[in-house]
Amino acid sequence: MRGGVYCWSQVEWCRSGDGFSMWVRLRAVINNHIRILVPRSVVSLFLTGSFCAPLREMATLETLHFDNSVLRTLPVDKEDNNYVRTVQGACYSRVQPTPVLNPRVVGYSQEALQLLDLPVSEVQREHFAEYFAGNKILPGSEPAAHCYCGHQFGNFAGQLGDGCALYLGEVVNKAGERWELQLKGAGKTPYSRQADGRKVLRSSIREFLCSEAMHHLGIPTTRAGTCVTSDTPVARDIFYNGNVIYEKATVISRIAPTFLRFGSFEIFKTRDPQTGRSGPSVGRMDIFNQLLDFTISSFFPEIQGEDRLARCAAFFKEVCLRTGRLVAMWQCVGFCHGVLNTDNMSIIGVTIDYGPFGFMDQYDPNHICNGSDDGGRYSYNNQPAICRWNLRKLAEAISSSLPSEAVVAGLKAYEEEFQKVYLDKMRSKLGLVAKQVDDDIDLVKSFLDTMHKTGCDFTNGFLCLSQLQISESLKTNGCMESVLESLLEQCASPQEMAKGLKSTMPESQLETLTQLMHQSPEILLQLGITPDLITAERAKRDASLKLKNMTTGEKQLSDGQLWRSWLEAYQARLLLEVEGVPSHDDLAKINSERERKMRASNPRFVLRNHIAQRAIELAEKGDFSEVTRVQNMLQKPYSLPDTDASLAEDDLSLIRRYYEKPPQWAVGMCVT
Numbered sequence: 001m002r003g004g005v006y007c008w009s010q011v012e013w014c015r016s017g018d019g020f021s022m023w024v025r026l027r028a029v030i031n032n033h034i035r036i037l038v039p040r041s042v043v044s045l046f047l048t049g050s051f052c053a054p055l056r057e058m059a060t061l062e063t064l065h066f067d068n069s070v071l072r073t074l075p076v077d078k079e080d081n082n083y084v085r086t087v088q089g090a091c092y093s094r095v096q097p098t099p100v101l102n103p104r105v106v107g108y109s110q111e112a113l114q115l116l117d118l119p120v121s122e123v124q125r126e127h128f129a130e131y132f133a134g135n136k137i138l139p140g141s142e143p144a145a146h147c148y149c150g151h152q153f154g155n156f157a158g159q160l161g162d163g164c165a166l167y168l169g170e171v172v173n174k175a176g177e178r179w180e181l182q183l184k185g186a187g188k189t190p191y192s193r194q195a196d197g198r199k200v201l202r203s204s205i206r207e208f209l210c211s212e213a214m215h216h217l218g219i220p221t222t223r224a225g226t227c228v229t230s231d232t233p234v235a236r237d238i239f240y241n242g243n244v245i246y247e248k249a250t251v252i253s254r255i256a257p258t259f260l261r262f263g264s265f266e267i268f269k270t271r272d273p274q275t276g277r278s279g280p281s282v283g284r285m286d287i288f289n290q291l292l293d294f295t296i297s298s299f300f301p302e303i304q305g306e307d308r309l310a311r312c313a314a315f316f317k318e319v320c321l322r323t324g325r326l327v328a329m330w331q332c333v334g335f336c337h338g339v340l341n342t343d344n345m346s347i348i349g350v351t352i353d354y355g356p357f358g359f360m361d362q363y364d365p366n367h368i369c370n371g372s373d374d375g376g377r378y379s380y381n382n383q384p385a386i387c388r389w390n391l392r393k394l395a396e397a398i399s400s401s402l403p404s405e406a407v408v409a410g411l412k413a414y415e416e417e418f419q420k421v422y423l424d425k426m427r428s429k430l431g432l433v434a435k436q437v438d439d440d441i442d443l444v445k446s447f448l449d450t451m452h453k454t455g456c457d458f459t460n461g462f463l464c465l466s467q468l469q470i471s472e473s474l475k476t477n478g479c480m481e482s483v484l485e486s487l488l489e490q491c492a493s494p495q496e497m498a499k500g501l502k503s504t505m506p507e508s509q510l511e512t513l514t515q516l517m518h519q520s521p522e523i524l525l526q527l528g529i530t531p532d533l534i535t536a537e538r539a540k541r542d543a544s545l546k547l548k549n550m551t552t553g554e555k556q557l558s559d560g561q562l563w564r565s566w567l568e569a570y571q572a573r574l575l576l577e578v579e580g581v582p583s584h585d586d587l588a589k590i591n592s593e594r595e596r597k598m599r600a601s602n603p604r605f606v607l608r609n610h611i612a613q614r615a616i617e618l619a620e621k622g623d624f625s626e627v628t629r630v631q632n633m634l635q636k637p638y639s640l641p642d643t644d645a646s647l648a649e650d651d652l653s654l655i656r657r658y659y660e661k662p663p664q665w666a667v668g669m670c671v672t
Contacts, residue, residue: 199250337378
């Protein structure tokens with residue numbers, strides 16, 4: 001194509017191992033029109049406008065390469081004044097961040113900032129905190145708030161939108177990857193409703209740490225670049241009891257390919273029969289088509305073709321597949337999101353909007369991490385079903401372009417993908433690597449059931465199993481004794497288990513709801529409460545009463561019997577792994593692969609509530625060192641530092657504190 005004339009005709013984004021990479025569709029004009037795909041390694045040649053230009057170096061705060069395609073492509077609110085209102089006929093509203101007093105950096109993620117081409121040296125600059133608090137505007141950025149709707153706790157809430165988050169723009173890095181940059185907590189927007197658009201130090205530290213924790217666990221997530229606090233006071237009634245306290249306004253920067261969500265497509269929703277609410281842009285099919293086309297072409301470029309219905313069907317199926325994989329990963333590390341409303345579900349299948357999340361300590365399938373979730377709608381066990389429900393609401397939102405048979409196919413794909421990924425990961429966690437047996441799912445279920453009955457720590461319970469090596473000695477019970485002992489150490493005492501089983505409902509409320517369950521179950525459903533929840537709450541109450549009369553010795557004896565029974569089944573399954581193995585070398589290979597997969601599948605360190613709380617309490621006193629220490633540990637969740645012979649005993653003792661099951665005071669800790 002020497003001598004041809006090149007023109008930039010289309011930009012596409014393709015999924016890569018570490019993000020979304022850009023391909024540029026160019027038209028080469030020679031004797032006729034030819035379209036070619038140029039890989040990301042040469043994208044920067046075209047970004048600079050010169051085919052022979054060198055690759056860009058790392059950026060500075062003043063030279064971030066913003067290319068804000070969202071605001072160029074989707075309609076923007078014509079009203080520039082920042083006041084709370086219904087925003088019709090627009091996907092974004094331009095709004096400037098509200099400055100804070102004396103901003104200072106609490107923590108930053110070097111890896112996340114490098115996605116923007118920002119080196120550590122920029123963090124150390126005098127005005128860095130000013131830019132990432134919103135006091136100064138990054139050159140090339142165009143602050144705006146996104147308009148979306150959502151179903152909250154099962155009911156359509158109408159317009160919601162970015163009430164405290166601001167889109168700054170899209171940074172194209174030197175690798176050709178496009179990353180949307182946001183500030184969360186930067187002040188009021190047209191979507192703030194009665195809120196102040198601020199976030200405080202405790203919630204910001206939790207989101208900052210968990211975003212990076214999930215990334216290093218290998219779970220798709222938005223990233224957190226910085227956490228910047230200030231001296232601006234923010235009033236909060238943290239216990240909802242009328243006792244207002246003042247906290248420090250804090251801003252985090254969030255990074256993702258996009259922050260579009262299921263609720264982005266609900267702004268076109270017609271009047272909801274239950275709540276009477278509708279989307280602010282109901283009937284605007286022109287905007288709906290713009291949003292759908294932009295989403296597919298930008299984030300699902302593999303979906304091609306002129307048939308609109310076929311493209312939308314392929315889009316919905318891919319969203320279903322990504323969501324199925326995501327929630328399976330959550331379940332396998334004991335992660336509870338806490339607020340799985342449709343406005344908190346990412347359209348590209350990443351974890352988004354960290355609020356009252358939690359990693360389980362004691363395994364409880366009905367674990368509720370959000371203290372405000374009285375009905376248990378978003379409990380651990382309900383997450384797969386709720387995500388499916390949310391996908392159905394997405395299907396309703398795009399139904400004008402989505403055939404009904406495509407909805408059925410997409411939801412079926414979701415179920416199948418969830419089950420496949422979940423079982424594959426659970427097999428790896430149990431060290432079942434040589435063979436796949438149909439009954440493996442039953443072994444997983446019985447393991448979880450035994451954990452539940454004994455109050456075993458979810459994270460550490462899996463780690464206990466990695467002590468085993470498959471050998472002739474496995475045929476005797478002797479080699480299981482050390483594993484049994486380790487498992488029993490991870491089980492809760494009667495007092496701990498009773499505390500962890502504490503019902504979320506007062507006794508009088510539970511009795512009233514039980515009567516409704518038998519007499520008028522339809523009223524329960526209208527309240528968003530299922531009969532299964534009532535049954536689970538009653539079981540919690542009964543188990544708690546039983547535990548009050550149980551001694552530690554009696555529980556240990558009962559726990560030992562339960563675990564021996566499961567370990568016998570596990571032993572038999574492990575022997576199937578090596579059945580017919582011809583040589584000692586082959587056995588060694590299986591053991592090596594088993595150990596590798598178990599180490600890579602069972603994290604040693606997760607962001608437990610009490611660990612985050614300790615970092616928060618120190619930060620509130622001006623000491624940010626624990627935030628950094630926890631962040632560094634979260635970057636290596638699968639490592640085993642307490643086996644490092646070079647560490648002193650005092651250091652080892654300190655490290656082990658982060659891996660052990662929570663102390664008595666932290667059992668049952670909940671966030672609202």
